[in-house]
Amino acid sequence: MKLRRLLIIVTAFAIAMGFLEAAVVVYLREILYPKGFAFPLQPITANLALTELLRELATMIMLVSIGFLAAGAMSTRDGALSTRGRFSTGFAWFIYSFAIWDILYYVFLYLILGWPESLLTWDVLFLIPTTWTGPVLTPVLASLSMILLALIILRRSDSGAESRLPKRIWAGLISGSLVLITGWIWDYSSHMLENFTVGEMLQVRNPQVLNWATTYVPESFPWGIYATGLSIILIAIAYYGFYNKKILS
DSSP: OOHHHHHHHHHHHHHHHHHHHHHHHHHHHHHHOTTOOOSSOOOOOHHHHHHHHHHHHHHHHHHHHHHHHHHHHHHHHHSOOOHHHHHHHHHHHHHHHHHHHHHHHHHHHHHHHOOOSSTTOEEEEEOSSSOEEEETHHHHHHHHHHHHHHHHHHHHHHTTSOOOOOHHHHHHHHHHHHHHHHHHHHHHHHHHTTTSOHHHHTOTTOHHHHHHHTTOOOOOOOHHHHHHHHHHHHHHHHHHHHSHHHHHO
């Protein structure tokens, strides 16, 4: 299947998933935040907290699945993708669909609810393994970098060039991502660690943990940590994109 056609199909899937995610959040906010979403968080039951965790896990499984199905379609067309090349292509489709889903999620929320009010509005970004929080701008910038990397990989794969990601690029992407995640969990974790150990903090069915979580109000975002992580990722992407032939030789 041609790359352009695959891009249209995967993009349509990711946009639909973005709307589905936004719809779920609209329902949740209608129930928990009828006057509009704001910190501190409203108390929720342990079953609802666990359901949200499992829903996020299911979303990741769906995005990974579409990524590797798309990679399989490219492999069938070319008949020449190596195992490592197919893995990198599947990874590219995964991060591409993830990024489109994430950005369109906020677009649909804005169209339906008029939220977020700005790109600096704080949001709960993710719940695995603990709560991630930060201004909406931060996941949007990360998603744009994911789209950039994905398109570079897919363009190389489609042209028949070596598309696998060398170890040094993986090291940069993983280390940069870990720094980003540190930035996203920093403020919330600091709040939770005032009363609980790390192990206790991750007990989503513990009512004391859930109750303390509802007292969390964002104080400050560690922009320095975030900028460091994003810079590491962008340097790795640039190195892969502009010096790919040299580092793969």
